[in-house]
Amino acid sequence: MAKGNLRELFLSGRNSPRALPQRYLLHGRYTIGSTLGEGGFGITYRAWDERENCRVALKEYMPAGISDRVKGSGEVSSGKDREHFEKYMDRFLEEAQIIYQYRGHPNIVEVRHLFRENNTAYYAMEYLDGSDLRHLLQRQPGLRAGWEDLKPVFSQTVHALRTVHQSGIVHCDISPDNIVILRKNGQVKLIDFGAAKTRIGGMSTQIVLKRGYAPPEQFSLHGDLGPWSDIYALAVTIYSCLAGQLPPGAIERLSGAREKTLSELGVRPPENFDERALQKAMALPVKDRYQDVGVFWSELTGEPVGRESGRGTSGSAAAKSRSLILLGRTGIWENERFRPEPILYAGKKAQCLIHFPPGIAGIGDVHFRVWSERGKLFLTDMGSGCATYLDYKKITPGLVYELRPGSGIRIGENQIFEVMEL
Numbered sequence: 001m002a003k004g005n006l007r008e009l010f011l012s013g014r015n016s017p018r019a020l021p022q023r024y025l026l027h028g029r030y031t032i033g034s035t036l037g038e039g040g041f042g043i044t045y046r047a048w049d050e051r052e053n054c055r056v057a058l059k060e061y062m063p064a065g066i067s068d069r070v071k072g073s074g075e076v077s078s079g080k081d082r083e084h085f086e087k088y089m090d091r092f093l094e095e096a097q098i099i100y101q102y103r104g105h106p107n108i109v110e111v112r113h114l115f116r117e118n119n120t121a122y123y124a125m126e127y128l129d130g131s132d133l134r135h136l137l138q139r140q141p142g143l144r145a146g147w148e149d150l151k152p153v154f155s156q157t158v159h160a161l162r163t164v165h166q167s168g169i170v171h172c173d174i175s176p177d178n179i180v181i182l183r184k185n186g187q188v189k190l191i192d193f194g195a196a197k198t199r200i201g202g203m204s205t206q207i208v209l210k211r212g213y214a215p216p217e218q219f220s221l222h223g224d225l226g227p228w229s230d231i232y233a234l235a236v237t238i239y240s241c242l243a244g245q246l247p248p249g250a251i252e253r254l255s256g257a258r259e260k261t262l263s264e265l266g267v268r269p270p271e272n273f274d275e276r277a278l279q280k281a282m283a284l285p286v287k288d289r290y291q292d293v294g295v296f297w298s299e300l301t302g303e304p305v306g307r308e309s310g311r312g313t314s315g316s317a318a319a320k321s322r323s324l325i326l327l328g329r330t331g332i333w334e335n336e337r338f339r340p341e342p343i344l345y346a347g348k349k350a351q352c353l354i355h356f357p358p359g360i361a362g363i364g365d366v367h368f369r370v371w372s373e374r375g376k377l378f379l380t381d382m383g384s385g386c387a388t389y390l391d392y393k394k395i396t397p398g399l400v401y402e403l404r405p406g407s408g409i410r411i412g413e414n415q416i417f418e419v420m421e422l
Helices: 003-011 082-100 133-138 147-166 227-243 250-252 277-280 293-301 312-320
Strands: 030-038 042-049 054-061 110-118 121-124 130-132 179-182 188-190 322-330 331-333 336-338 353-357 365-371 378-381 386-390 402-403 408-411 414-421
Touching: 030 054, 042 322, 054 336, 082 110, 130 133, 133 179, 133 227, 147 179, 147 188, 147 227, 147 293, 179 227, 227 277, 277 293, 365 408, 378 386
Parallel strands: none
Antiparallel strands: 030 042, 042 054, 054 121, 110 121, 130 179, 179 188, 322 414, 331 336, 353 365, 365 378, 378 402, 386 408, 408 414
């Protein structure tokens, strides 16, 4: 489909009276399309980036009850409630800034542009062509899904949460609604940081929760929030996907309600799945839960997560003691020579996208992504049509793999990159 036709298709639809009108040009750059959703704090639109000639999702700060659209314009009016309007707009901007710091991470939605206009604020994000986990489950008979399908989804979610927690952020809204699976390659994106707290171990300043998934400390203005809070919600999400139903909520459990095990619900626990780890992650007292999401995942599945746990000095010490580099090799594809630029990759860049040269029919542009975190290199396949192989084994698109010295990466039948240690 031609880009022009795609643009027209993307902008089609109808918006509510509170939303910006169709084809409104915002910031001289974004042409507004139909709405993706409207919540208590804002409106999210499909939009077309005229500068980059691509689709984006655009979020507008437009809090219900204290703001309205000035008739005949795009301006937002806050009336007499300007103090609350400004307060919550600061929170909206903080959400964008939180997500922006993770740009380049394969499993966290990317914020690209933050700006003010129309007496309010906006930020543009990558457009996610996929479906959230909740809608995918609704298509399953009995609202259940098999562990083999779910495991790659939660593996990527864990990787995203590890990164978020290590930078001092608690997401505070983990649920099937906020785990998006891309249609093209099964890659997972963690979204909606609107409830996120920016200080691990800090107290909540407002109650933002999703009933059924939220841990007990999130119901209190003085709750002690930390990675353990996201681990609780993640465990509930895993439980609900396998069981086809939510366990009793935290408040009901505090009042004596008991959650049934998967076995009691007639669900046979998957192979190499430790249900005791799931129950520990959903413990009501904070001290009885896992404190690190990687440890939880390792004990649940029996598989390492490929990274040292905690926020200690091991990662930074590794970065000081050695440097891993990715060395490009020459390969052949359909009788044309593939000449990647030599990459001396020592963690100075946030990401590295591997491309084939232009002009090769039927071959996609981006194949896999390599990035550095705390002195280590990681790899994920971005949906390559000819597959990515790590040490002669085909890797699963979207999953995260740690690269070690001596590892070889190839596309198709040609090994073209080698990981080396300096």
